[in-house]
Amino acid sequence: MTTSIQRTWTAICPAGAVPEHAGVAALLDGGVQVAIFRLPGDRFFALSNWDPCSGAAVLSRGIVGDADGVPVVASPVYKERFALETGRCLDAPDVSVPVYEVRVREGVVEVESP
Amino acid sequence: MPTLVVAGHGMVAHRLVEAVRAEDPSGSWHIVVLSEEPRPAYDRVALTSYVDTWDPATLALPGSDYAGDSVVDLRLGELAVSVDRSSKTVTTASGDVVSYDALVLATGSRPFVPPVPGHDLDGCFVYRTIEDLDRIRAAAVDKPGRGRRSAVVIGGGLLGLEAAKALRDMGLSPHVVEMAPRLMPLQVDEGGGALLRRLITNLDVTVHTGTSTDAIEADGSRLLAKLGNGTELDVDLVVFSAGVRPRDDLARQSGLDLGPRGGVLTDASCRTSDPAIYAIGECAAVEGRVYGIVAPGYAMAEIVAAQLTGGAGTFPEPDTSTKLKLMGVDVASFGDAHAQSEGALEVAVNDAVAGTYKKLVVTDDGKTLLGGVLVGDATEYNTLRALVGRPLPAEPGAILAPAGGGAAVGVDALPDAAQICSCNAVSKGAITNAIHEDGCDTVPKLKACTRAGTACGSCVPLLGKLLSAAGVEQSKAVCEHFPQSRAELFEIVQATRITTFSELIGRYGSGSGCAICKPAVASILATLGNGHVLGGEQMTLQDTNDRYLANLQRNGTYSVVPRIPGGEITPDKLIVIGEVARDFGLYTKITGGQRIDLFGATVDQLPLIWRRLVDAGFESGHAYGKALRTVKSCVGSTWCRYGVQDSVGLAIELELRYRGLRSPHKLKSAVSGCARECAEARSKDFGIIATENGWNLYVGGNGGTTPRHAELLVSDVDTATLIRTIDRFLMFYVRTADRLQRTAPWIEELEGGLDHLRAVIVDDSLGICEDLDAAMVKHVDNYADEWKGVLEDPEKLARFTSFVNAPGTPDPAISFRSERQQKVPVMLGVPEVRR
Numbered sequence: 001m002t003t004s005i006q007r008t009w010t011a012i013c014p015a016g017a018v019p020e021h022a023g024v025a026a027l028l029d030g031g032v033q034v035a036i037f038r039l040p041g042d043r044f045f046a047l048s049n050w051d052p053c054s055g056a057a058v059l060s061r062g063i064v065g066d067a068d069g070v071p072v073v074a075s076p077v078y079k080e081r082f083a084l085e086t087g088r089c090l091d092a093p094d095v096s097v098p099v100y101e102v103r104v105r106e107g108v109v110e111v112e113s114p
Numbered sequence: 115m116p117t118l119v120v121a122g123h124g125m126v127a128h129r130l131v132e133a134v135r136a137e138d139p140s141g142s143w144h145i146v147v148l149s150e151e152p153r154p155a156y157d158r159v160a161l162t163s164y165v166d167t168w169d170p171a172t173l174a175l176p177g178s179d180y181a182g183d184s185v186v187d188l189r190l191g192e193l194a195v196s197v198d199r200s201s202k203t204v205t206t207a208s209g210d211v212v213s214y215d216a217l218v219l220a221t222g223s224r225p226f227v228p229p230v231p232g233h234d235l236d237g238c239f240v241y242r243t244i245e246d247l248d249r250i251r252a253a254a255v256d257k258p259g260r261g262r263r264s265a266v267v268i269g270g271g272l273l274g275l276e277a278a279k280a281l282r283d284m285g286l287s288p289h290v291v292e293m294a295p296r297l298m299p300l301q302v303d304e305g306g307g308a309l310l311r312r313l314i315t316n317l318d319v320t321v322h323t324g325t326s327t328d329a330i331e332a333d334g335s336r337l338l339a340k341l342g343n344g345t346e347l348d349v350d351l352v353v354f355s356a357g358v359r360p361r362d363d364l365a366r367q368s369g370l371d372l373g374p375r376g377g378v379l380t381d382a383s384c385r386t387s388d389p390a391i392y393a394i395g396e397c398a399a400v401e402g403r404v405y406g407i408v409a410p411g412y413a414m415a416e417i418v419a420a421q422l423t424g425g426a427g428t429f430p431e432p433d434t435s436t437k438l439k440l441m442g443v444d445v446a447s448f449g450d451a452h453a454q455s456e457g458a459l460e461v462a463v464n465d466a467v468a469g470t471y472k473k474l475v476v477t478d479d480g481k482t483l484l485g486g487v488l489v490g491d492a493t494e495y496n497t498l499r500a501l502v503g504r505p506l507p508a509e510p511g512a513i514l515a516p517a518g519g520g521a522a523v524g525v526d527a528l529p530d531a532a533q534i535c536s537c538n539a540v541s542k543g544a545i546t547n548a549i550h551e552d553g554c555d556t557v558p559k560l561k562a563c564t565r566a567g568t569a570c571g572s573c574v575p576l577l578g579k580l581l582s583a584a585g586v587e588q589s590k591a592v593c594e595h596f597p598q599s600r601a602e603l604f605e606i607v608q609a610t611r612i613t614t615f616s617e618l619i620g621r622y623g624s625g626s627g628c629a630i631c632k633p634a635v636a637s638i639l640a641t642l643g644n645g646h647v648l649g650g651e652q653m654t655l656q657d658t659n660d661r662y663l664a665n666l667q668r669n670g671t672y673s674v675v676p677r678i679p680g681g682e683i684t685p686d687k688l689i690v691i692g693e694v695a696r697d698f699g700l701y702t703k704i705t706g707g708q709r710i711d712l713f714g715a716t717v718d719q720l721p722l723i724w725r726r727l728v729d730a731g732f733e734s735g736h737a738y739g740k741a742l743r744t745v746k747s748c749v750g751s752t753w754c755r756y757g758v759q760d761s762v763g764l765a766i767e768l769e770l771r772y773r774g775l776r777s778p779h780k781l782k783s784a785v786s787g788c789a790r791e792c793a794e795a796r797s798k799d800f801g802i803i804a805t806e807n808g809w810n811l812y813v814g815g816n817g818g819t820t821p822r823h824a825e826l827l828v829s830d831v832d833t834a835t836l837i838r839t840i841d842r843f844l845m846f847y848v849r850t851a852d853r854l855q856r857t858a859p860w861i862e863e864l865e866g867g868l869d870h871l872r873a874v875i876v877d878d879s880l881g882i883c884e885d886l887d888a889a890m891v892k893h894v895d896n897y898a899d900e901w902k903g904v905l906e907d908p909e910k911l912a913r914f915t916s917f918v919n920a921p922g923t924p925d926p927a928i929s930f931r932s933e934r935q936q937k938v939p940v941m942l943g944v945p946e947v948r949r
């Protein structure tokens with residue numbers, strides 16, 4: 001027997017609404033908050049917006065950059081960095097945030113529903 | 115493969131596993147670690163700091179989960195309940211039986227709870243683990259309260275005072291009860307104890323010494339602590355901190371020898387009466403003696419690791435020095451603090467005015483240092499401790515003389531064998547060796563290479579000094595993306611007229627930037643006048659405060675601070691602030707900077723709030739920016755019978771002149787109308803005090819973490835000269851300081867100090883004054899209110915939404931409760947860190 005995994009996608013906003021080198025927050029069903037980031041070359045990433053180190057839902061408001069070439073966002077509260085690709089925290093061992101699939105369809109950013 | 119079983123996973127057990135793995139990289143030992151606590155070993159020494167963040171991750175010890183190391187099997191939440199020495203097995207609480215070839219007991223201590231009646235009532239706690247603190251917090255926070263909550267700590271030793279600090283940081287009023295006649299009886303002597311008591315009492319902790327606790331009684335939802343001297347304390351909770359007892363139950367149960375006062379008896383190589391079993395850390399009684407601090411435990415771990423990997427070792431004479439900063443009060447004792455060595459002499463200086471007590475214990479010829487006690491100011495602790503057993507560089511009296519008059523003890527004076535890091539037993543020689551032989555040229559590299567500075571951190575300043583002494587220039591690079599210092603970047607941007615971060619990093623840096631270099635470059639671009647701070651790409655460089663032109667608060671909301679120049683405000687404007695605060699339900703507070711802070715605004719509310727404020731004539735107060743904050747004023751000659759100049763008028767003029775100037779760190783100023791100095795001008799980056807003939811200008815003052823009085827730069831100058839001098843002072847600072855360096859440390863590091871500064875900006879020794887003047891004129895001419903700029907630009911306004919797909923919906927995770935008739939944030943429990 002094979003099981004197929006059905007992904008469902010939520011349309012968020014026009015791609016142009018996410019500024020390059022920065023993030024925006026989106027509210028999904030069930031109150032889930034996702035932070036969507038955009039890097040040059042139309043590269044989009046989505047992490048949980050909730051910062052486990054401070055307890056505030058603010059990751060989308062962090063500064064985007066890189067650490068040794070790994071794209072990261074720094075929490076605006078206490079500045080821990082999270083890798084955009086994996087959600088792993090570079091500054092606190094064993095801490096990470098959920099990552100979500102994200103894609104652009106016909107100019108609209110869509111996020112995989114949790 | 116032989117199996118090493120380690121019972122307990124505290125700081126010492128972790129050091130053991132690390133040391134065995136380092137000596138035995140091929141993994142000839144299979145290691146099973148049984149940990150009663152639900153998390154890997156953490157920094158218990160720093161436990162009290164958990165109260166700052168309530169985030170266990172801040173206490174994590176690097177590598178203590180052994181992720182990716184297949185040789186180590188760390189079993190969390192698994193208590194070892196018995197040892198069978200004949201079959202060489204350990205049985206755990208879940209019923210597992212683990213065979214060992216070698217067993218190390220590293221079970222630490224348990225808090226001692228004296229058997230006073232009522233010690234087990236609800237609301238009684240101990241203080242040793244993260245869970246203990248979570249429980250205390252829950253009891254302190256959840257209790258429906260009337261007024262300020264209070265607590266009593268039983269025990270006035272090191273741990274008791276740490277617990278009192280934690281309770282105070284949680285907002286309770288603590289009492290401390292100590293049976294001995296003074297606080298910290300083990301560490302400090304009578305003189306130090308008396309001063310310590312005074313300093314601690316000043317900090318809102320009530321101290322009861324020389325009395326026992328006779329009973330704890332329940333009184334409704336509160337507790338009554340009855341003291342031996344008749345005092346009854348009505349409190350919300352009780353924390354026992356009356357010492358610790360070694361956890362020697364496994365040894366007791368399996369018939370190993372115990373020490374005379376408990377603890378698992380071992381020889382000098384930490385071997386117990388069964389040669390296959392070792393004991394280390396607080397549970398061990400090495401040659402009969404139990405140690406309650408971490409450094410001797412680390413030494414034991416190293417010795418046992420050496421033996422397990424084919425080496426040998428015996429326990430060295432341990433260093434039981436302690437230094438701590440309790441609620442901002444330095445307390446340190448080292449070596450033979452109580453002058454117990456034969457013929458030891460004590461030299462003490464008790465300075466009641468400065469609030470310091472210092473005692474040195476020396477040999478009878480006064481030449482060799484044996485130990486000492488420092489209370490109130492322990493700056494010299496690291497150097498003095500390292501000199502124990504060695505000749506003093508000067509007369510003891512000269513070393514103890516108050517700051518300025520004293521003979522400074524520099525790192526140069528230390529011999530190679532002197533211990534710099536007592537937590538990890540690292541000598542000066544080992545550090546200089548790492549600098550010269552292993553090329554460690556930064557403090558982080560020294561930490562990684564020698565381990566110095568990785569436990570309590572008190573030796574870190576000495577590491578920096580040793581680097582400088584070795585002639586290593588410490589890198590001024592802004593971060594991994596820019597090899598230049600901030601001052602160099604400033605020059606580059608100014609000379610090349612580059613106006614974007616992308617171009618700057620493309621031409622002069624590497625990678626894509628980070629949270630360190632982006633705001634630093636944003637500040638440089640703003641100082642040099644490149645339009646609105648949120649214009650185009652600049653928005654993405656700003657830290658969250660600058661990005662939303664408001665100050666981020668702990669729950670993700672922001673605060674709003676309109677500018678009130680000089681602290682002067684009309685009744686009409688005051689009413690507007692009141693109405694705005696009421697209409698948006700904002701918590702309102704008068705700040706320390708003579709203005710009003712409105713807290714609890716969501717991102718969506720910020721433009722609505724500012725629309726109202728801007729319409730009423732308010733401007734951004736830049737409370738969020740590394741920029742001019744406030745120019746405080748006293749009431750001055752207009753009203754005050756002593757005033758000699760119009761301090762309010764000048765303060766307003768200065769605040770309006772420098773508002774919006776972006777700088778390496780925030781800038782504060784004040785103007786006092788006479789020498790009585792009611793505006794506290796000498797604690798500011800630039801402070802002005804009126805004289806009969808004009809103004810005195812003081813620069814480089816600082817409140818905050820490291821207070822410093824501003825120094826007199828020019829005196830009796832007229833207003834025009836004053837303003838020209840400040841213009842140049844600020845512009846010179848803005849160009850040459852490091853990122854996040856305030857004027858006080860900047861002046862201290864400036865070669866030539868204040869005299870050089872005076873030469874540059876008064877006598878124009880570098881010929882740059884014209885340039886500095888022009889830059890300030892440009893700033894003044896180009897100033898525009900940032901909030902007005904946002905309100906006028908739909909594109910910028912559109913960024914002020916919580917959710918891109920639900921504009922107008924505020925963050926549902928934000929909630930408030932009410933306290934003293936105003937709202938305050940509710941944090942959703944202790945941040946639970948996902949693993």
Ligand code: SRM
Pocket residue numbers: 665666667673674675703704705706707708709710711737743744780782797798815816817818819820856
């Ligand atoms: C609101 C206020 C406390 C109050 O309720 O009175 C305050 C609040 C904050 N201060 Fe302060 N400080 C406030 C007056 C002060 C003062 C007193 C003064 O200015 O007269 C000082 C000591 C004087 C000095 O700076 O030299 C002060 C020394 C600090 C420091 C330590 C600076 C230092 O050089 O050591 C920091 C941390 C920093 O800037 O890195 C800080 C940082 C902060 C921050 C920004 C912390 C943060 O990042 O969240 C706080 C946020 C304010 C907010 O959200 O609105 N605050 N802070 C005061 C605002 C004054 C104003 O109207 O702008």
Ligand SMILES: Cc1cc2nc3c(=O)[nH]c(=O)nc-3n(C[C@H](O)[C@H](O)[C@H](O)COP(=O)(O)OP(=O)(O)OC[C@H]3O[C@@H](n4cnc5c(N)ncnc54)[C@H](O)[C@@H]3O)c2cc1C
Pocket residue numbers: 121122123124125126127148149150151158159160161162192193194195220221222223241242243273276361364394395396397405406407408409411437438570
């Ligand atoms: C608030 C506070 C402040 C301190 N400040 C300082 C300081 O400034 N300087 C200093 O040097 N020291 C300080 N200490 C003391 C220092 O923390 C200890 O000396 C050190 O942690 C001892 O390490 P350990 O590994 O021997 O024991 P512990 O850290 O107590 O670890 C023992 C571990 O073993 C577990 N365990 C016990 N029995 C079993 C069993 N049968 N099976 C499985 N697991 C078991 C325990 O749950 C515990 O996790 C402080 C302690 C506290 C609580």
Ligand code: SF4
Pocket residue numbers: none
């Ligand atoms: S307002 Fe200032 S002193 Fe108070 S908690 Fe914030 S930073 Fe600390």
Ligand code: FES
Pocket residue numbers: 534535536537538566567568569570571572573574
């Ligand atoms: S002295 Fe504690 S870390 Fe060095």
